[in-house]
Amino acid sequence: MTVFTQFWSTYGSVVQFALINMLLGISIYFTLYTGLLSLANAGFMAVGAYVSAILTIHAGTPLPISLLAGAFSAGFIGWLLGLPVLRLRDVYLAIATLGFGEIVRITAVNFDKFSGLTLLGGAQGLDGIPKLTTPAGLIFSLILLSFFLIQFHRSRAGRALAAIRRDENVAATMGIDVAGYKLLAFVLGAFVAGLAGGFSAHLTRFVGPNDFTFSAAVNILAFAVLGGTAHWAGPLLGAAILTVLPEALRFMGEYRGIVNGLILVLVILYLPRGLFNPKWLTRRKEAGHAQA
């Protein structure tokens, strides 16, 4: 028991960050699974973080309500953004979503000045958020999400997303509503990212506009790329590794960030399907239908 308490007092926060990052990994999994490269998830995370934090601070709502409000707001913003932006493909979609992250940052910095309120805290950010996130809450959401994902892959929508990734034109010819399902994947991803943002705000007790820029978006992408997107467990594995790795690499000091970049390049070059192999789960029988 004491061993556990000791471990928890040292690594408890790392574990909780890993769990939040797993949520983020799932959030980008939705779009990658559909074959879309969206870098907007850090921005959605910011939306969820700000909305939930403001509700907790000013309205005193209990955590689950704040979290859900944050997640739904992120989902709603995702819907608004997705409507026009998802008409773009490949590189153009990546550029547009990159721009969105920056818009969120600029809004967060300037909102108070232009509205005359003291809500988002401008460039200083918002602190003094009560620490309400618990490991149990995080684990509960992850289990719930995993259960949802298992069901989702067997559903009509799940198969439609897989078909769109394989070949958009063929999918459209088969009568799949390509635009609609893309929007669905985008909004689901935004929702989960918003949820993760809420958890993170109530764990670090702080939300700042510079926490959600390009590098945050890239980190989220790295979770999914490292773990692989052939199966939803891939991003979970990737997030766990990439959260723990910096702790293990403390001795590298300033050079720590290099490893993240290197991993991204090496995995894409030599392990294009990521670390997680769906065959681990299916053993002999047919390889999982979700194979890339």
Place this chain on the structure above:
Amino acid sequence: MFWQQVVNAIWLGAVYSLFSLGYTLVFGVLGILNLAHPSLYMWGAFIGLMCVNAGLPLWLALPLAMIFSGLMGVLLDRIAFKTLRDRNAPHLATLISSIGASIFLISAAQGVFSAQVSRFPFGVFPVKVFTLGPVTITLLQISILAISLAIMLFLRWLLMGTKLGQATRAVAFNPVTAARLGIPVDRVIMQTFFLAGALAGAAGVLLGLAFNAISPFMGGPMNLKGLTVIVLGGLGNIEGAVLGGFILSFSEVMSVAYLSSDLRDAVSFVLLLIILLFRPNGLLGRSSAKRA
């Protein structure tokens, strides 16, 4: 007041164009959006600074920085892109690989130099101010404009007036056909990356001198400006990038002067989103819409 803004916009636009030319060149020839391009820009600035600190004159530091970042561009292609190209990997993989490379280069710069903002020593460039009626302009700004224009004209001659340029345009049109015709495609690609890197390096030194703030993170804001510029001009379009550079600089300078300085960053994203949604092929683009 107005003419002063025009002058500011002109020299700033020239550097924006310089930076974006390499960005768009790589896309035009290879169809790669190289998100590590801004990191080459940042490295160019640091190398220029190192040369100056080592006692070299500025006129030597600039070409040295260009050569260095050019070689870095070639190395980048060999490591991060060539394998993927040979394997015919999807766009998504190339984009992610370039993101990984950019993280690597930024972290490496943080380790090698410092995360702090570095500055050129005072007086490295003679401080001289000219006054023409209502307009003041420094010798530095005039030099930056002249050097940028000279490099751009040289690039134009290289692409339109030489055998190398002809080969490059052939590869951009269709690499397979170009190879059949006996064009050494691989060498052309290396030269393209060298050129792109050198252009980024030049922009890095010049803007480093102008704003005198060099940090590993200086590529971030520039990246979004560069993306706006090349999307404005149409991805892969050389003349478009020059036009786009000036459109962006004029919009920025004028909105800061006549609206609010808080809007500087927002301008490029608003421009970017509008163009992406309504003219994804850029202002000069034909509406073949194949790439969008």
